[in-house]
Amino acid sequence: MIRVTFLPNNENIEIANGGSLWETMLKAGIRPNSICSGKGICGRCKVLLKEGITEPTVRETELLSPEEIKKGIRLACQTRLYNNCTVEIFPENRIGFQGIFPLNKVDNAKDFQSSFWLDTNIEKIFLTVDKPSLSDQRSDWGRVKEALVRTKGKNLNYLQISLPLLKKLPALLREADFRVTVVICNGEITALEKGDTADRVFGMAFDLGTTTVAGYLIDLKTGEEVSALAKANSQISYGDNIVSRIDFAQNKENGLAILQKEIINTINELIDKTLQNTGISRDDIYEITIVANTCIHHLFLGVILIYLASAPFLAAFRMGFNLKAKEIPALYLSPETNIYMLPTISAFIGSDILAGILFTGMKNSEEVALLIDLGTNGEIILSKNGELWACSTAAGPAFEGIGISCGMRAIEGAIDGVRLNKNIINWHAIDNGNPKGICGSGIIDLVSDMLRIGLIDKSGKLITKKECPFGIGEQIKNRLDIRSGEYIFLLVKEN
């Protein structure tokens, strides 16, 4: 056995001699950054070996610079360990390192009130149930149902209740002195609570992106968005894009189960943090709604992807679908919590786009309208006269920094804002750190300003110093250069 220590967190793990560093990281719970899922193609899983430096492999000499190799930088997927060693994981190469981050809450929710109204399918009703006596021997459930009919003033013959709740009912009724609150969802009682809890009704909405998962806590009594958090989708270490994840799910042992577990873990972490931040109890969440692209949608449910991924590209199902939290393995919610999966549109146009269509109200627009979703997959919806046309393609993960030589995710050190004019270069890096790369919003800023002042022509071509339009200052002009035979614009000078 040899011992591997990971910095900066000083995680220690013992492995068999000759073990792969990539596998060791996974065992230690550290997910290597990767596009190629450890196949030695993308060169993303760089680590710094501080002790126990290994001989570089052929792939490493191809994918790493001589300086990097000299420093001790290696690729996790290429490295086999034969000595105790200390490995530093770079923040930008450690998925999930940034943890959970807040999203901008929709504070201007009132702006949307004309097109949206609170219409939850969760109903909480406080009941004073008749106490039993020798002259009233109705069953426990019978008297709860009678109290419901009395309180609601309508027939409830359709009402269902699950066995676990029926089992809970007798003791709960008596502990609560026959004063209970019932929760009704989709014609079924999904929770029973002691006393009057009708004021506490929450739901969560999740957007499962290929790269990022966002979770929103909504007060279903008021419609208020109480919390909005996001986190990297932990599936990323098994592939940065949909195609590589489909490949992993189909071709790796337990691939589907592993990816399902990762997305559920990510959701669990968001739920935990949301509850921790807001002080709301897990049992107060009665419903979650989920949108996702069709691939992540299937992965969350544990549905095989093979027919989604190969012609003629079929989803297993597309309809909106209710299920219980207990049907999803290890999803940490009250077991009877309702999960509503919004309908998907096709194998590659998911329910996330549907949510966008609903949100914009574009279907009812009298004008021609275009909705563009620039995620890791990009989708475009065109609306005309109430007809909608949709298509999708891989748009990213450029906006997460993939395929961009200096690209990176929006984490510490990423340039996330740029302002260029003819004489001045301004940029901003996240957390005001040293710039380490550029993320999606920085790229959009940069490209739009370069286009505006003429450093990029209408065809998208980067101009040379000689072609530089009149009026561009020397400071800017000098940043147009050639390196290794390629035209570049140097946004930040090396120290």
Added chain:
Amino acid sequence: MIRVTFLPNNENIEIANGGSLWETMLKAGIRPNSICSGKGICGRCKVLLKEGITEPTVRETELLSPEEIKKGIRLACQTRLYNNCTVEIFPENRIGFQGIFPLNKVDNAKDFQSSFWLDTNIEKIFLTVDKPSLSDQRSDWGRVKEALVRTKGKNLNYLQISLPLLKKLPALLREADFRVTVVICNGEITALEKGDTADRVFGMAFDLGTTTVAGYLIDLKTGEEVSALAKANSQISYGDNIVSRIDFAQNKENGLAILQKEIINTINELIDKTLQNTGISRDDIYEITIVANTCIHHLFLGVILIYLASAPFLAAFRMGFNLKAKEIPALYLSPETNIYMLPTISAFIGSDILAGILFTGMKNSEEVALLIDLGTNGEIILSKNGELWACSTAAGPAFEGIGISCGMRAIEGAIDGVRLNKNIINWHAIDNGNPKGICGSGIIDLVSDMLRIGLIDKSGKLITKKECPFGIGEQIKNRLDIRSGEYIFLLVKEN
């Protein structure tokens, strides 16, 4: 450790020195016969110690005769073992020894056809599903549903399907070349099968008695009763009657879970034997229906009995109730198999009586009608002008031999038929064995004939030899005797 060997099956088990024989039997999977659940009251758990005979306890000297003690007969619940020993279990004292036995099938089913007709809620439909192509990218479920609507010629918007079946769908459709049979139960698809299997539709009906559990296999295509088997309810070793089982469920650690497991085991054994006898596959059973007294009904579902057992005696619920086999722990049926629990009437009048009411059609009778169910619990239903009145009491387990000095269950050696007239005594013992006792049908035969020829008077009192009516032969008269100060009628003379 000491070794205990059980005869006649030569089961061996090692236990700690000083262990209880009762517990040892349970560990060895042998359920002692008992009314008092091992409290040393009923004296039923007699065993014969062939080696390692123990000193009799005070309770044993009270409950066993000196001859029995001399022979080595002891009570399992009173005996602690300090030496290796060999213990013979008497067939009549070993619950379940008799195993599974056939019931008389309802061959005269046609007699009931006027009042019953086949009206199953299981529907099997063979579908030829459109194959997908690049010009038909509907989802797998979408095309199955379309084929269903096309085949059935009606709207099926209400139709549900569970996640496990949706997960199964894509591979199954392709393996079956898009020719599948769907099973619909209660507005939900509960099974998907390759090819055309619409002809194979079976259901099982169970009557969960306190003492005996019966299972009937019904061909839901024809209504034919294919098999009828019964078996002792394995819960018996934890109490012979409802009250002792309620006591066990409430006061023993895991009592409820143990009793639930026992009744499920009994059902599993009946299902196994039924499938084995008929060659029908487990997956061809799409629904089971269950009737039981309310206590066993609650135990099967794992619902606490405390409020059922104490005033004002409330069932947790009484309504008819559908659930899936997967909701009952370790019930060995296809997970989506529907279970319909018939409604119960009150805490002590179960769904078994309801089934009797339905079967007799007494509710619609123009005459006053009385239904008597002589089970371990006895129930009486009086019907007049469409109104039904019900009451129940402990009627047994006399008819299973409990409380009768020579009583026993209807197993080998039990006198199950008696014919008396003034000069002749005829009796029949099961399997033509030596008579070992008398079972319920024997008792009814005997008492009715004794009443008819005057050996019992109208008040139920056994007459003395002197009171014997004129015309009774000497042979009969001599059987009226006094033993240990009690009047007796000697049905069979000792050898």
